[in-house]
Amino acid sequence: MPSLPRFSPLIKSLSNTHLKMVITHYFPIFAIFFVISLLSTPASAHLYSGVEDTEGISNDWFPEILRVEAVARLTELGKVSDADGYLERTYLSPASIKAGNLIRGWMGEAGLRTWVDQMGNIHGRVEGMNASSRALLIGSHLDTVIDAGMFDGTLGIISAISAVKVLNVNGQLGKLKRPVEVIAFSDEEGVRFQSTFLGSAALAGVLSVSALQIQDKSGVTLQNVLNENYIEISEESFFQLKYNPESVWGYIEVHIEQGPVLESVGLPLGVVKGIAGQSRLKVTVRGSQGHAGTVPMSMRQDPMAAAAELIVLLESLCKHPDDFLSYDGHCKGITVESLVGSLVCTVGEISCWPSASNVIPGETTFTVDIRAMDDMGREAVIYELSNRIHQICDRRAVSCSIEPKHNANAVACDSGLSSQLKSAAYTAMKRIAGEVSNDVPVLMSGAGHDAMAMSHLTKVGMLFVRCRGGISHSPAEHVLDDDVWAAGLALLSFLETQL
Numbered sequence: 025m026p027s028l029p030r031f032s033p034l035i036k037s038l039s040n041t042h043l044k045m046v047i048t049h050y051f052p053i054f055a056i057f058f059v060i061s062l063l064s065t066p067a068s069a070h071l072y073s074g075v076e077d078t079e080g081i082s083n084d085w086f087p088e089i090l091r092v093e094a095v096a097r098l099t100e101l102g103k104v105s106d107a108d109g110y111l112e113r114t115y116l117s118p119a120s121i122k123a124g125n126l127i128r129g130w131m132g133e134a135g136l137r138t139w140v141d142q143m144g145n146i147h148g149r150v151e152g153m154n155a156s157s158r159a160l161l162i163g164s165h166l167d168t169v170i171d172a173g174m175f176d177g178t179l180g181i182i183s184a185i186s187a188v189k190v191l192n193v194n195g196q197l198g199k200l201k202r203p204v205e206v207i208a209f210s211d212e213e214g215v216r217f218q219s220t221f222l223g224s225a226a227l228a229g230v231l232s233v234s235a236l237q238i239q240d241k242s243g244v245t246l247q248n249v250l251n252e253n254y255i256e257i258s259e260e261s262f263f264q265l266k267y268n269p270e271s272v273w274g275y276i277e278v279h280i281e282q283g284p285v286l287e288s289v290g291l292p293l294g295v296v297k298g299i300a301g302q303s304r305l306k307v308t309v310r311g312s313q314g315h316a317g318t319v320p321m322s323m324r325q326d327p328m329a330a331a332a333e334l335i336v337l338l339e340s341l342c343k344h345p346d347d348f349l350s351y352d353g354h355c356k357g358i359t360v361e362s363l364v365g366s367l368v369c370t371v372g373e374i375s376c377w378p379s380a381s382n383v384i385p386g387e388t389t390f391t392v393d394i395r396a397m398d399d400m401g402r403e404a405v406i407y408e409l410s411n412r413i414h415q416i417c418d419r420r421a422v423s424c425s426i427e428p429k430h431n432a433n434a435v436a437c438d439s440g441l442s443s444q445l446k447s448a449a450y451t452a453m454k455r456i457a458g459e460v461s462n463d464v465p466v467l468m469s470g471a472g473h474d475a476m477a478m479s480h481l482t483k484v485g486m487l488f489v490r491c492r493g494g495i496s497h498s499p500a501e502h503v504l505d506d507d508v509w510a511a512g513l514a515l516l517s518f519l520e521t522q523l
């Protein structure tokens with residue numbers, strides 16, 4: 025989820041340990057084949073080896089638009105920041121407005137009719153041959169986290185605009201079978217208002233109108249912020265943001281993987297099978313506050329030590345759910361098996377009162393973030409966790425409360441759209457590399473995306489793009505120029521053949 029920087033997408037049916045085993049056992053063999061393939065196909069193979077010279081690139085697949093210009097635009101957007109020295113672009117900030125204007129200009133140049141909606145989302149649309157048929161929406165977000173990388177979100181927007189521009193340059197834009205609309209969502213990361221997906225949730229009709237009254241840290245409401253930016257919004261007009269599901273055919277999104285799987289298999293693109301469900305909890309442990317020097321160890325009710333035990337319990341439970349979950353019968357096998365592949369749990373924030381080195385704390389609170397593809401499995405983990413937390417707290421004579429903060433069920437990507445995206449990705453990889461021996465990998469997303477909100481409106485599909493070291497939400501985030509090209513080519517192929 026946006027406010028939580030780390031996540032781990034997982035390859036379907038391959039547990040991490042299995043993957044690691046395969047890689048360590050077979051790496052020498054892979055390496056030999058890789059070297060042989062480099063030697064036998066010199067013209068194309070360098071494209072996957074990370075060499076970024078533009079010499080010798082095939083001119084057939086629009087490298088000047090999909091690669092050179094796309095990378096230049098991503099780099100330009102990467103400098104549009106509210107902060108000095110690092111990238112920060114929160115909802116409707118001056119930098120966000122500037123980035124939105126740039127994006128809108130590029131949409132127009134690609135042949136799209138553009139507008140800004142009442143949540144500040146930027147739209148660019150072409151009607152194609154039949155304006156009344158259902159539209160394909162392609163989107164991602166233009167906001168960023170604090171000290172962000174330059175590909176998260178913007179890669180999806182820029183590759184969509186680039187693909188449309190190729191069609192425009194080739195005179196094919198008017199021949200699209202259905203309307204195509206590129207959307208740059210104004211808020212996905214949720215940094216400013218601590219409320220994620222403001223942009224996409226409003227279009228999908230799953231944002232409550234009360235969201236207009238939420239306040240940022242300085243007490244400014246969402247409605248104020250919109251008004252300050254000359255966007256008049258009322259409760260009535262808010263409801264008009266929602267798209268009619270009958271007018272939409274589907275939603276697709278290209279996004280950096282933000283995990284290490286594609287890099288480990290050596291491929292630029294992967295298809296997302298689904299987005300993990302997520303629960304956030306707040307655990308409060310209350311003990312007996314006292315003097316660090318005078319209360320004997322045997323007489324303490326220390327909430328900090330209790331919290332430490334609870335956090336280690338969470339880690340063990342999520343590493344080995346099969347050792348913990350013992351509910352009856354047939355569903356156990358399925359649930360536990362699916363959990364082992366995708367369950368991840370994190371304590372990312374902890375605080376205590378009064379927080380002084382010579383005081384036994386009176387109260388400790390920490391957050392819990394639990395994600396899994398299997399919603400029932402995730403609930404089973406929370407149930408088991410709660411029981412064991414209360415056991416430990418009883419034993420330690422501290423009082424514990426568990427407060428649910430957020431719950432989102434997993435989203436399955438549409439199987440039809442996914443196989444269309446898969447064949448588009450395959451075509452793109454083949455066009456760049458000549459031959460592709462591997463199948464396009466199918467991954468899970470541990471991170472939330474606009475596609476999650478859009479799934480309430482229409483069928484969704486996603487493509488992941490390899491990023492270096494799986495790193496994101498960091499200035500170290502990096503995507504190879506060739507992989508930017510691959511992403512644009514995949515969308516181009518989708519528009520050409522899959523509508």
Ligand SMILES: *[C@@H]1O[C@H](CO)[C@@H](O)[C@H](O)[C@H]1NC(C)=O
Nearest residue numbers: 153154155156157158201202
């Ligand atoms: C355009 O699309 C609409 C809705 O799908 C359909 O009813 C209509 O027949 C289409 N028109 C043409 C000319 O194909």
Ligand SMILES: [Zn+2]
Nearest residue numbers: 176177212279
């Ligand atoms: Zn993102």
